Amino acid sequence: MTLELAPIATVAGKEFWDRIRSLWVLAIALLFTVFALAIAYFGGAQQGAVGFRSIGFTIASLVSLVIYLIPLIALLLGFDAIVGERERGSLDLLLSLPITRLELLLGKYLGLAAALAFSTLAGFGLVALVLARRLDLAGLGAFGGFMLSSILLGCAFLAIAVLVSVVASDRTRASGLAVATWFVFVLLFDLVLLGVLVVGGGKTGGAALPYLLLLNPADVFRVLNVHAIDDVGAQYGLTTVFPAELAHDGLLYATLIAWCIVPLAVAAWRFRR
């Protein structure tokens, strides 16, 4: 079956402009900006230091924020993408038009991903502008990488959210499933791995641990942003056990991209049935 771009663009455009018009994008961008500036300037307050310290420290502090916030925002953004249309009664109408299920799914995903990416870029981009005169080229590059990986993290959880919206029978279940997904990936996953490591005295599953971390986009994001920062890596628990041979930016970015594609592919397969 051929894929037509026009219906995908139409659905994506609607989803994107809906978020612009509802001020969702503005609100999220402001949220990112305020949190990021607060962290950049007050992140070292516990150590008695206030003010911008270094880009490495700032990124490391922002990772802690982003890893909780962006997955939650992405899941809440996408959990009703399909099930919402079904519950509203408009899904049948959409599918009676010259648009395939895959095109509808892609349009929804791309529009929401664009809104999320736009607010992430706007929010953190403003921070980059504020910090620009304190950063050298390498620092700007590092912050650019942080923004890119933040967007990919959001897109990965958005793909999971779209899968949830296809699988769930109603919006209530979908919202519950979305929150449970956040809980598992952001809170539970690392705790379970740490538990296994501690109970086994570091001998059980130790070698497999770095590969298991790749099964969690939040951990991939964390490793991607923290592994190269010498003075903060040790503060990030499991990421310290990540071997250098796996800690390649290319591999980690590819893993995040795979996390965007695979849930979406499963969603498309499930939606066609």
Added chain:
Amino acid sequence: MNGSNHVSIESGPAVDVRDVSRHYGAVRAVDGVDLAIARGELFGLIGHNGAGKSTLFKMMLGLVRPTRGSVRVDGTEVGGSAFRAVRRRIGYLPENVVFYDNLSGYETLRFFARLKGTSEAGCAGLLDRVGLAHAARRRLREYSKGMRQRLGLAQALLGDPHLLFLDEPTTGLDPEGIRDFYAILLELKDGGATIVLTSHILAEIQQRVDRLAIMADGRVRAVGSVQALRAERDLPVRIGVDVAPGMLVDVRTALGILPVDVRETDHSRLEIAAPRALKLDVLTALTAAGAAIRDVDIREATLEDLFFGEGNP
């Protein structure tokens, strides 16, 4: 109606359903249905809730895949890759559709026009046609149910479709809206469009459809025009007679040996159910009763009689 849309019309029925079934586990939502809807026909699909008409409707639109059998619309197998082109020529109004509250009426039509691949230039005209020109820029959250239904019809008319599927289309419309709605349907029909609609307001349908199908338990129990179905079923004519006080026996005597069913509903009224062939004989007998009769009303079998008769054999 855009004539160019009708150039590609192929011969054969507009909708051709052959031995179609749809099973959900042990439940047979649609079971072995054969149906052909002619081009230019205004066709009604009626049945109780759960009779299978919505599932059949969705199979005609390619929204539900048949477990068995085939559905062809406009000469094309439903659901295949070639069906995308047919979808551009189809208009569909689902039952109880809820549009996007954050969009205006005009924006809603523009969105669906883009998805349908048709010109956005006609959106304003369509809103005018369904009586919503004054509310074109208002958000749908401010629309009444009737206004939303009118917008749904405007959406279904995008791209000058020559095949319309309308599911309970008059739900929420006031009498004026219903009259306007059917006026538009007649215009479309005069332009050559094929229209398939479902309705629970049977009295409303029976005056308007060319033919109808009655569904029960997933099967089509009867197909034809209302007149043909009446004749085929030989449903009795019902005659109500208001009788002068104390004259009931006289009227019964006047009806004599006619093989009709006579019931007293109170002390001064009789309800007569007579075979159609005896309608005139009954009236002649009542005329002979003279002063004993105060008033007579005659009711032909309605679609409800056919419908509930079929649904409850």
